Amino acid sequence: MNQFKRWPLILSALMLEAWIGVSLYFAPGWANGWPFGLTIYRVWSGGMAVIGCLMFVTLAAGIRAAICPLRLRYLGEFRFAWLVCRAWLMVCAIATAILGMVIYRTLIAETLKMWPNGYHP
Numbered sequence: 001m002n003q004f005k006r007w008p009l010i011l012s013a014l015m016l017e018a019w020i021g022v023s024l025y026f027a028p029g030w031a032n033g034w035p036f037g038l039t040i041y042r043v044w045s046g047g048m049a050v051i052g053c054l055m056f057v058t059l060a061a062g063i064r065a066a067i068c069p070l071r072l073r074y075l076g077e078f079r080f081a082w083l084v085c086r087a088w089l090m091v092c093a094i095a096t097a098i099l100g101m102v103i104y105r106t107l108i109a110e111t112l113k114m115w116p117n118g119y120h121p
Contacts, residue, residue, distance in 0.1 A: 007062065007065065007066070010058060010059075010062035010065060011062075013058050014055060014058050014059065014062070017051060017054055017055045017058060018055065020051060021051040021052070021055070024047055024048065024051065025048060028040065028044050028119055029119070030047075031043035031047065031119070032119060039118070040111070040115065040118060040119045041108055041111045041112055041115075042108070044107070045103075045104050045107035045108045045111055046104060048103065048107050049100050049104040049107065050100075052099065052100070052103045053096050053099060053100040053103070056092075056095070056096050056099055057092065057096055060088075060092040060095075060096075064085070064088055064089075067088075068085075
């Protein structure tokens with residue numbers, strides 16, 4: 001059960017997420033023209049917040065994948081390993097929710113400053 005083998009997968013996922021995030025960040029035209037009255041301010045900010053949270057969750061999974069083999073090597077058989085893993089997941093979920101709200105609110109404010117009259121490509 002060597003979880004260090006998952007690092008190339010996690011790094012490639014982070015690189016893919018970063019590439020998608022940068023592509024969407026520098027081409028905000030994809031956020032125009034959404035139905036139900038959604039403006040570019042909300043769609044673009046929401047998309048960037050989702051990409052940021054996805055990258056954070058991938059990084060948290062990578063850290064967990066690195067910690068598990070070390071824990072087994074130095075602590076041996078740990079009876080409450082499942083509790084530690086669940087606590088890690090809960091802390092990461094709460095941190096991701098807070099991070100997502102902060103990113104979204106910050107980007108809404110910045111897009112309103114950048115494009116006061118909407119985005120016109």
